[in-house]
Amino acid sequence: MSDGQSLFDKLVSSALDFERATHPNFRYVILSSPRCGSSLLAGMLTSTQQAGCPKEYLNRDYIRAYLKQSGLSDTPLPAYMQEMERRRTSPNGLFGVKLHWEHFVDIYGVKGGLKREGIDFIQSMDRVIRICRKDKISQAISYYIAIQTNRWVELPGQASNRESSSNDRIGFDPMRITSLLNALVVQEVSWQRFCRQHSIDPVDVCYETLVADYDAESRRVLGCLGLDKSMTIPQPPIKKQATELNAELRSRYLDYVGV
Known part of the structure; x- marks a missing residue:
């Protein structure tokens, strides 16, 4: 089994479920693109135990892992999402989804546009959060390394051999x-256009701001979800993955394009 398959098996396991099934009374979505800090943001929200467990539920790898563990060959998307809501809504009624544009289009895209169900899915949310990263070149470098190593997230205390082997x-x-840089720009611009076209006013989060002032930015997001901003903010739930290789490749790329 590959690391990627193993990761998704873990993500759909009961280990991340809340103890008691709860029907959501507040739903939110995090609009994102790969390597923009969405896992850091979603991990913070999950760690509070008051904001659901926002994962990439509309990622087909996630859905395939769910079908495998459930012993199913297929399932209607609404039934699958209802099951995720039942298992991943926090006791106070919050349920969240993390959604890359590429996954959104994969599920709801049709020739020339989007299915009405996809538009309704976003518009039905009580809050829309959009996270972006200013340094697009660093984002593309991070994306490039993650694809090459198949390492997408590292947890505190998790041993890493990236430096010694994968790199x-x-x-x-x-x-x-x-x-990859072009693909990331397309995804971000697509979310911007989507929100504008459908009169959605998202809560904007900047990756660089989140990293620079994790506590304050986390509290701002919690407040936007109607949660107590004075709660204790757990330490970042994932480790920073950037190494000297990221800096080296970024420098070489800037030199290559003549910046």
């Missing part, structure tokens, strides 16, 4: 990095 196999591929 040795990562070469500098400016064409691939440029392609």
Whole structure:
């Protein structure tokens, strides 16, 4: 079993479920793109135990892992989401979803646009949060490394062999990095356009601000969800993955494009 498959098996397991099934009275979605800090934000929200457990429920890898563990060959999307809501709504009634544009289009896209069900899904949310990263080149470099190593998140205390093994196999591929950079820009602009077209006023979160002032920015987001901003904010639930390799590839890329 690959690391990716194992990760999704863990993400759909009962280990992340709340002890008691609860019907949500407040739903929110985090609009994101790969390597923009959405896992850090979602992890913070999950760690409070008061904001549900926002995961990529509309990622097909997630759905496949759910079907495998449930012994099903297929399931209607509404039934699947109802099951996730039942298991992942916090006792106070909050349920969250983390959603990359690419996954949104994969599920709800049709030739020339989006299914009405997809638009309704976002518009039905009580709160929409949009997280972006200013440094798009660093985001693309991080995305490139994650794809090469198949390591997407590291938890505190988790041993990592990235420095000693995986990084040795990562070469500098400016064409691939440029392609990923373009894809990330397209995803971010697509979310911006979607919100504008459908009169959605999201709560905007900047990755750099979240990292620079984790406590204050976390409290601001909690307040936007109607939660107590004075609660104790747990330490960041995931480890920073950037290493000297990120800085090296970023420097080489900037030199390559003549910046």
